[in-house]
Amino acid sequence: MDTKDQSMSLAGQPPKALGTGQKFATTLGLSGLLILLLAVFNVDFPNKVLWLSVSLAAISAGIIWFSVQAYTGKHPGIKNDGVWFKSISGRGLWAWMLGIVLTGFYVILYFYPQFLGLRQGEDNTGIIALFDPLSRLLSGNPASQWFVYGTLYTIAILAFGVKFILKYRHNRYEKLRTYSVMFFQTGFAFLIPEFMARLNGDLPYYDLKNIWPLNYYMFEQYRVNAFIDAGNIGLAMLIFGVLSIFVITPVLTYKYGKRWYCSWVCGCGGLAETAGDPFRHLSDKRMVAWKIERWVVHSVVVFVTLMTTAVIYSYLGNDSSKYWLTRDVFLIGVGVLLTLVFGWAMIFRRNQLKKDAQYGAIGYFIIIIALIGFHYLSGNGQVFLFSSGTLRKTYAFLIGSIFSGVIGTGFYPIFGNRVWCRFGCPMAAILGFQQRLFSRFRITTNGGQCISCGNCSTYCEMGIDVRAYAQKGENIVRSSCVGCGICSAVCPRGVLKLENGPLEGRINSREVLLGNDVDLMDLVNKQ
Amino acid sequence: MEHIVIIGNGISGITAARHIRKLSDKRITIISDETDYFFSRTALMYVYMGHMRWKDIEPYEPHFWQQNNIDLLRARVTDVHPDSKKLTLSDGSSFSYDTLILATGSVTNTFGWPGLDLEGVQGLVTKQDLEELEKHAPDAEACPRAVIVGGGLIGVELAEMLRTREIEVTFLVREGAFWNNVLPDREAGMISRHIQSHHVDLRLNTNLKEILGDEKGRVCGVLTEDGEEISCKLVGITTGVRPNIQFLQNSPVHTDKGILVNRFLETGIPGIYAIGDCAQQREPIGDRPAVEAVWYTGRIMGETVARTICGQRTPYSPGNWFNSAKFFDIEYQTYGWVSSKRKRREHEAHFHWIHPDDDKCITIAYHVDTKLFLGINTFGIRMRHQVIDRWLTEGKDLPYVVTHLKDANFDPEFYDQYENEILSAYNAEFKTQLKPAKKNWHRIFFNTK
The missing domain is CATH 3.50.50.60 (FAD/NAD(P)-binding domain)
Structure with a gap:
């Protein structure tokens, strides 16, 4: 269908203007942002504590007041009226402007922090100086661009979290998981690392819930050295980091699906589910988007695995008498681990993989050949044909900055709120691999009750065509599903339920006759 | 070929x-x-x-x-x-x-009222109807009030649609409660109150007499059989199909x-x-x-x-009846047969439970002598099709159904569950002391204990 069908309005437009209260709330929030903007342009506020407090309070209060105005006067229930008619959520002018502003912000944040007032070896200026008092209060150190970003990020999750909770106040699953991401962002991502820096200055910044490979710099030499130098506590944290990916993650994903992380804990997910919620319907549901998704996200997994292996390899020694973990032991270890995972999937889950088995095999052999390459082609600080530093920098630039920040968040109003999680996040891909093959989690389709309306697919932020499964009576077991629960919430017929049930019969790929009598169903299923 | x-x-x-x-x-x-x-x-x-x-x-x-x-x-x-x-x-x-x-x-089914051919009189069945609606009722300025004739599923959908554009809706329903030719009275009453809570002017026991037009052939109001004239710019005909x-x-x-x-x-x-x-x-x-x-x-x-x-001549043999709908914010599911007052057969009795908030209720129909489970209506509570369908096919009785409702609950995780309250209400009404069975995955999925 062409674009004229996007809005069927011919003679007029449905109500979508803001009420008076919402206009005041918007003004209040924008005035808070204006203070920050003035600080960027080096307006020197005399009392930084006061002005920063005023600014952050105005932003938060504006968002919360707006949400109260928007939802509390209405019945609890689904609040998607006019979503596609509004400029900001319907890819209109406001959406593009917001997208450009956000993208510009990320470009400056990642590549030109001096414009925000970051000064090496002298006092900060601009907006970063405005945040100095808060940073000193928490960690004792002056602020950095990352502190400014972290503070604003946390405020966004908290204030828009309140909005989300008001919007879905009839749905306890949505409320609980939003409390959860608000807690993990404030505690684990924001406060605890700052306090740790105050208590033990040698520890590197460590957001405990940020797990490798999302946290791609976890095992870099400077961090590992810092952990080890910081004594028992540092060592404990390093061990926790390793356990997170190899033990904690698989166990929780087996029990609950990857949602335990992606929509209950993760900070990227937290922002997407709160500030990004008004854009969830913008994800691309076409088959071609799914194809691109699978290639891109799994390429990132291969990339991050090789990069991390190369980085660790580069700082390990060759002499086993000094330390047992030598370069060769490490490479062999990585190879054995991958072989075990790959072998398990091929032997026990072959029938579920189908065509994906080929892609998996390609990824596996690229890594194994690269590992062999490391061994034979490395030397003089070179790993394979590149230096590990080059690999690491390339990854940090392409994936860590451009993909997750500039595109992932900057383009919320255009591509939807989970672009990074869907196309880029290697953590999500690894959890998804497990969710697809070894987890109790599924979205159960309720017999033949689906009416193919499309609300589930439209509001799936991961671009899953949920309806395609539901209308056939099939359960939805997709690696990319983050378990946000919105498909179930927006379904007008009670067709979808997220649940952790037995493994057996989880994927019912045979097509049942939806509603025909029992004998006929048997007949069909026998064929 | x-x-x-x-x-x-x-x-x-x-x-x-x-x-x-x-x-x-x-x-x-x-x-x-x-x-x-x-x-x-x-x-x-x-x-x-x-x-x-x-x-x-x-x-x-x-x-x-x-x-x-x-x-x-x-x-x-x-x-x-x-x-x-x-x-x-x-x-x-x-x-x-x-x-x-x-x-x-x-x-769209109509009953020959005068004025059916006026501009702005329409049903809601086809894409063309939707385009007509956009033309006649784009917003509250062009269409301050609409009248909907006929209290069924399409009527309530049309009311919900128009309310999202802040158009006032007068809803003429022939029966004494919304859809009570299908729903038992207490359910129809609950849904009627819910419709009214969405600021719909619900007129029960009201019949349309005539649709009034202006000189340009556009609808400008309706006349009810009680002689009341209601001015409007749109008349939605939702008296079935x-x-x-x-x-x-x-x-x-x-x-x-x-x-x-x-x-x-x-x-x-x-x-x-x-x-x-x-x-x-x-x-x-x-x-x-x-x-x-x-x-x-x-x-x-x-x-x-x-x-x-394709060569396997097969009779149309639908299994147990099921259907569903949504009335503004309240979801409705039905399995088997739960009859309205008018259609209720002699042997059919009902057990009814309603939540004090007036937005959730269930009605279980059973055979008055054998207690055989005949059907269930739920409002505001989702049910698992697979489980209820099996109960109907296997001929479970009412005590089994009320004690095993947890197996059939399909609400999202962490929702309040009402099975214990429902069973207490049942025990009080039937002077029994039944205990609820715990939810059991094996019973749900594999029909084993």
């Missing part, structure tokens, strides 16, 4: 086409004059409400049809000639078939209310079948109406006729 022609690209016709394609490589053509592609008719409301765009309510991407070698023809069939196996199209051309499936669906069979009036295909078919969905003329809303069973099946204008039955008929056409 056998050429199957399907008239109508709704859920019945499309389901038939998909299943014929699965089972064979016969040539398939689907003719529709409504839209280029299949869309979900039940989702029309969401386009007007801004929840979805038109393309979002199309379940298949445009390339699907080409990939599956299903031809789509945008045309209107005006006549069927079984002798020559030809169709006449509205442009005068003719189109040949070997096998014909009639899946033309429904049109009837089979869309007018194009068959000159053909030898037997029709009554709908196209008459036997259990194999055969019209009696070799090679012509009828499915979905437009079909009428010569002998109704069980308690089912002869014409079933429901999404799910259309889908089942589509599957069934595909098997017959």
Whole structure:
């Protein structure tokens, strides 16, 4: 269908203007942002504590007041009226402007922090100086661009979290998981690392819930050295980091699906589910988007695995008498681990993989050949044909900055709120691999009750065509599903339920006759 | 190669086409004059409400049809000639078939009120109706008030749609409570109150007498049988639907209310079948109406006729009845038969529970002597189709059902659950001391203990 069908309005437009209260709330929030903007342009506020407090309070209060105005006067229930008619959520002018502003912000944040007032070896200026008092209060150190970003990020999750909770106040699953991401962002991502820096200055910044490979710099030499130098506590944290990916993650994903992380804990997910919620319907549901998704996200997994292996390899020694973990032991270890995972999937889950088995095999052999390459082609600080530093920098630039920040968040109003999680996040891909093959989690389709309306697919932020499964009576077991629960919430017929049930019969790929009598169903299923 | 022609690209016709394609490589053509592609008719409301765009309510991407070698023809069939196996199209051309499936669906049912042909009087069945609605009721400025005639599922949907654009709605319902010709009275009462809480001016026991127009031929109000005049810019006619069979009036295909078919969905003329809303069973099946204008039955008929056409002659044998709807914020599911006061049979008794918030309730129908489970209605609580269907098939009794409701709960995780309260209410009413059974995955999925 062409674009004229996007809005069927011919003679007029449905109500979508803001009420008076919402206009005041918007003004209040924008005035808070204006203070920050003035600080960027080096307006020197005399009392930084006061002005920063005023600014952050105005932003938060504006968002919360707006949400109260928007939802509390209405019945609890689904609040998607006019979503596609509004400029900001319907890819209109406001959406593009917001997208450009956000993208510009990320470009400056990642590549030109001096414009925000970051000064090496002298006092900060601009907006970063405005945040100095808060940073000193928490960690004792002056602020950095990352502190400014972290503070604003946390405020966004908290204030828009309140909005989300008001919007879905009839749905306890949505409320609980939003409390959860608000807690993990404030505690684990924001406060605890700052306090740790105050208590033990040698520890590197460590957001405990940020797990490798999302946290791609976890095992870099400077961090590992810092952990080890910081004594028992540092060592404990390093061990926790390793356990997170190899033990904690698989166990929780087996029990609950990857949602335990992606929509209950993760900070990227937290922002997407709160500030990004008004854009969830913008994800691309076409088959071609799914194809691109699978290639891109799994390429990132291969990339991050090789990069991390190369980085660790580069700082390990060759002499086993000094330390047992030598370069060769490490490479062999990585190879054995991958072989075990790959072998398990091929032997026990072959029938579920189908065509994906080929892609998996390609990824596996690229890594194994690269590992062999490391061994034979490395030397003089070179790993394979590149230096590990080059690999690491390339990854940090392409994936860590451009993909997750500039595109992932900057383009919320255009591509939807989970672009990074869907196309880029290697953590999500690894959890998804497990969710697809070894987890109790599924979205159960309720017999033949689906009416193919499309609300589930439209509001799936991961671009899953949920309806395609539901209308056939099939359960939805997709690696990319983050378990946000919105498909179930927006379904007008009670067709979808997220649940952790037995493994057996989880994927019912045979097509049942939806509603025909029992004998006929048997007949069909026998064929 | 056998050429199957399907008239109508709704859920019945499309389901038939998909299943014929699965089972064979016969040539398939689907003719529709409504839209280029299949869309979900039940989702029309969401386009007007801004929840979805038109393309979002199309379940298949445009390339699907080409990939599956299903031809789509945008045309209107005006006549069927079984002798020559030809169709006449509205442009005068003719189109040949070997096998014909009639899946033309429904049109809005009206009762001959004066003023039906005025501009701004419409139903809500087709895409064209939706376009009309956008024209007549784009916002509250152009249409400050609308009147809806007929208290059924389409009527309440239309009311919800119009309210999202802040258009005042007066809802004329013939019965004493919304939809109480289908729902038991207490449920109909609860839904009536919910509709009113959404600021709909619900007029019960009210009949339309005449639709009033202005000098330009546009609707300007209605007159009720009580003599009240209500001014409005839109009149929504939602007094049900009837089979869309007018194009068959000159053909030898037997029709009554709908196209008459036997259990194999055969019209009696070799090679012509009828499915979905437009079909009428010569002998109704069980308690089912002869014409079933429901999404799910259309889908089942589509599957069934595909098997017959592909060489396995199969009777239409729907399992236990089920249906669902949503009334503003309250979801409704029904399984088996729970009758309204008017249709209640002598042996049918009801156990009813309602939440104090007046937004959730259930009614379980049972046989008054044997306590056999006959059906269940739930409002605001989701039920697991698989489990309830099995209870109906296996003939569980009322005590089993009320003690095992946890197996059937399908609400999202962490929702408040009411099974214990329901059972307490049951124990109080029936002077029993039944204990609730814990939810059991094995019972739910594998029917084992």
